[in-house]
Amino acid sequence: MITASTIKIKDDEFVELKDIIYKNAAISFADSKKYLIENRLSKRLQELNFNSFKDYIYYLKYDAKKREEMEILLNQVTINETYFLRERAQMDHMIKTAIPELLNSGKRNIRIWSAACSSGEEPYSIAMLLNEAGLFAKASIEILATDINTEVLDIAQKGIYRTISFRGVPPQIQDKYFAKDGFAYKLDANIMNKVKFFQGNLLNPMMTTKVGRLDVIFCRNVLIYFDIPAKQKVIDLFHKSLGMPGALYLGHSETLNKISEAFKMENFGGGIIYRKI
Ligand SMILES: C[S@@+](CC[C@H](N)C(=O)[O-])C[C@H]1O[C@@H](n2cnc3c(N)ncnc32)[C@H](O)[C@@H]1O
Known part of the structure; x- marks a missing residue:
């Protein structure tokens, strides 16, 4: 069952995940944005029945569905703020x-x-x-x-x-x-x-x-x-x-x-x- 609880990301996992995101979308996350990654991705990890970011990173790197998962990951981590007639x-x-x-x-x-x-x-x-x-x-x-x-x-x-x-x-x-x-x-x-x-x-x-x-x-x-x-x-x-x-x-x-x-x-x-x- 999916709960709203947050899965904590360890420092080394954060570094590895940041690197994966950077290589695929060029988006850089400062260390202060760890909470953002945890908040945005915890639900996805739970949907996949993972209870650690280590398992998720392995899935992203080696699973047959890694391409589809990369798209889901990038959809979660981009900032999409916009509005009509901006600037x-x-x-x-x-x-x-x-x-x-x-x-x-x-x-x-x-x-x-x-x-x-x-x-x-x-x-x-x-x-x-x-x-x-x-x-x-x-x-x-x-x-x-x-x-x-x-x-x-x-x-x-x-x-x-x-x-x-x-x-x-x-x-x-x-x-x-x-x-x-x-x-x-x-x-x-x-x-x-x-x-x-x-x-x-x-x-x-x-x-x-x-x-x-x-x-x-x-x-x-x-x-x-x-x-x-x-x-x-x-x-x-x-x-x-x-x-x-x-x-x-x-x-x-x-x-x-x-x-x-x-x-x-x-x-x-x-x-x-x-x-x-
Ligand atoms: C804050 S929005 C800006 C939207 C609009 N240009 C504006 O100024 O209102 C930034 C957008 O950049 C997209 N984005 C981030 N990295 C990207 C990349 N590597 N290639 C293409 N789009 C990217 C995000 O998905 C997001 O929708």
Whole structure:
């Protein structure tokens, strides 16, 4: 029977599990996050009838189901906090500056990537704002959205959201694009159809091939979980994937300082855009 009790992780088990998570998703856990691992994984261990992390680590490493278990593990340990129109100034900058620049340079096929999109609020916000600005009529715009976590991608593809996702969304936008569905809100199918979701690890070298050539990348609030070598690999992937002129938007607390010199930083007042050089 599954109980809510917490299984304690020993120091050496924590080091080994942290290493496994790092190798598979690049996410680094500080020692102070031991409780988080215990809290998030104890239920899973009990479902598998394990009473120690040692048994779980063995299962992750050697069981025939280790690939499936890795997906379950990563779904448990990622932080998926997000909401509609988060750090909106960058999205407005893309609409008012980055996309007009692409249009002025003659581009009529524009590709945008929301890398680490969580449950879809970020790429859907981009789609709503593009629609508000009438930009879908001016170019063929494709929005790709990826995340390592398959559970949040399922939520994204259902397009049903609770009130918590609407912090700071103007009521006229919410009323225009969402229909009330019990205690939740269902996104308009026309906006849902503008975004193509797929699962992907930002550290997977095959990602460049999977996403193809891009014009704009949003990668916000994920690099904070990575160490410097992992950040460098991801930024290198973005540099290879972006065409010219290529725009990269990071989260407010993220920077390319000491990570890459292959982008020019521009402060536009409401935030920062990194331009490929
Ligand atoms: C805090 S959310 C940010 C969501 C959105 N970009 C925003 O700013 O609101 C971070 C997301 O990064 C994803 N993530 C973590 N490691 C990843 C990796 N190695 N590859 C792809 N996505 C990853 C998590 O699953 C999570 O959904």
